[in-house]
Amino acid sequence: MSADDSLARTLLFVIVAVVLVTILLPLVVMIFLMPLTGFGHMGTWNGTTGTGWSWLLPWVVLIGLVLGIGYVLSRTLRASSANRPDPALEELRRAYARGDLSTEEFDERRERLEQSRDRR
Numbered sequence: 335m336s337a338d339d340s341l342a343r344t345l346l347f348v349i350v351a352v353v354l355v356t357i358l359l360p361l362v363v364m365i366f367l368m369p370l371t372g373f374g375h376m377g378t379w380n381g382t383t384g385t386g387w388s389w390l391l392p393w394v395v396l397i398g399l400v401l402g403i404g405y406v407l408s409r410t411l412r413a414s415s416a417n418r419p420d421p422a423l424e425e426l427r428r429a430y431a432r433g434d435l436s437t438e439e440f441d442e443r444r445e446r447l448e449q450s451r452d453r454r
Contacts, residue, residue, distance in 0.1 A: 342411050361396075423444065426443055
């Protein structure tokens with residue numbers, strides 16, 4: 335794991351922790367404390383006919399938005415790590431450029447490296 339991966343994972347962890355603390359924790363507290371605020375039986379607020387469970391819709395949308403952002407972040411991190419060139423192939427190319435390898439040796443080693451990478 336490179337330093338970039340470690341930094342990206344740490345950043346993702348911090349973002350998720352902030353989201354959990356600032357958004358989801360108050361939501362859970364609100365759900366459990368809602369009966370104490372006067373939200374009564376069968377969708378009433380202080381005895382009047384209320385809107386039922388419509389107060390839950392904005393929270394569902396907000397949680398969906400947060401989860402969507404988290405999904406996009408994780409996919410972006412995975413894509414950035416998958417697009418990096420193989421360090422073994424890069425070193426092989428450098429050795430070939432320095433003239434340490436013949437064309438046949440380069441081709442043979444490159445094919446072996448690509449086959450081993452495809453097996454993973």
